[in-house]
Amino acid sequence: MxxxxxxxxxxxxxxxxxxxxxxFRGDISSASQDAVLGTFSRLPQExxxxxxLDFTQVEYINSSGIALVIQLLMQxxxxxDKVALFGLTPHFQKVFTMVGITKYAQIYPDEAAAxxx
Amino acid sequence: xxIKPGATVEVMLPSTMGYExxxxxxxxxxxxxxxxxxxxxxxxxxxxxxxxxxxxxxxxQLSSEYRVGxxxxxxxxxxxxxVVDEGSGMLNQPxxxxxxxxxxxxxxxxxxxxxxxxxxVDEAEWVPSSPSSKSYARLMxxxxxxxx
Numbered sequence: 001m002x003x004x005x006x007x008x009x010x011x012x013x014x015x016x017x018x019x020x021x022x023x024f025r026g027d028i029s030s031a032s033q034d035a036v037l038g039t040f041s042r043l044p045q046e047x048x049x050x051x052x053l054d055f056t057q058v059e060y061i062n063s064s065g066i067a068l069v070i071q072l073l074m075q076x077x078x079x080x081d082k083v084a085l086f087g088l089t090p091h092f093q094k095v096f097t098m099v100g101i102t103k104y105a106q107i108y109p110d111e112a113a114a115x116x117x
Numbered sequence: 118x119x120i121k122p123g124a125t126v127e128v129m130l131p132s133t134m135g136y137e138x139x140x141x142x143x144x145x146x147x148x149x150x151x152x153x154x155x156x157x158x159x160x161x162x163x164x165x166x167x168x169x170x171x172x173x174x175x176x177x178q179l180s181s182e183y184r185v186g187x188x189x190x191x192x193x194x195x196x197x198x199x200v201v202d203e204g205s206g207m208l209n210q211p212x213x214x215x216x217x218x219x220x221x222x223x224x225x226x227x228x229x230x231x232x233x234x235x236x237x238v239d240e241a242e243w244v245p246s247s248p249s250s251k252s253y254a255r256l257m258x259x260x261x262x263x264x265x
């Protein structure tokens with residue numbers, strides 16, 4: 001019943017800055033550890049410096065999935081990497097704000113806004 | 118289709134992660150027929166998903182022998198949902214999650230389900246099992262929150 005989490009990694013460069021984008025699809029739940037944390041840990045160190053997490057194609061997120069995002073932020077924070085999120089529905093923007101994620105990562109409505117971060 | 122006060126809808130779920138989505142979509146359909154706004158339906162879906170996950174994982178210990186019962190009762194201006202499992206119930210409620218402690222590794226990253234439930238619905242309670250009834254979580258969401 002849990003839909004697999006698929007993730008693609010994009011690199012975006014322009015205006016003197018670059019970012020790595022993790023584009024998630026499907027569900028983000030307890031079964032998403034490798035898609036979220038595994039993908040992050042396999043990135044070369046230099047690709048993690050400015051990271052954007054794209055939730056535009058995510059259909060379902062539960063508290064275990066949010067916990068994985070928190071763990072990613074924790075690992076990125078230790079290395080001084082900057083992470084921003086975009087593509088969350090208004091409901092999940094509210095939920096992520098409720099649990100305090102916005103203290104550690106900015107949430108943007110779309111990729112264009114997040115890319116300016 | 119209009120749904121009348123007094124109507125009840127029941128769903129039985131296997132104790133397997135992912136089936137909470139069946140309860141979410143059923144509750145969303147019932148809430149839509151009652152006239153709930155889209156944002157309140159999203160609140161209900163997330164809260165109910167977390168209650169079902171708790172029941173599947175903690176109440177029924179992911180056992181294929183047990184099922185999670187989801188009972189929805191329609192009232193004039195509110196929807197009540199009971200999520201019933203075979204466990205003994207929640208004796209101690211977990212502390213409110215603290216993002217700073219989580220980020221510093223002083224608290225598990227998980228453990229936000231009950232916090233989200235309480236934040237997203239108008240009433241939530243956890244009733245332990247007794248000789249006459251199974252353990253359940255009861256969620257209640259009002260049609261017009263402002264009038265509560």
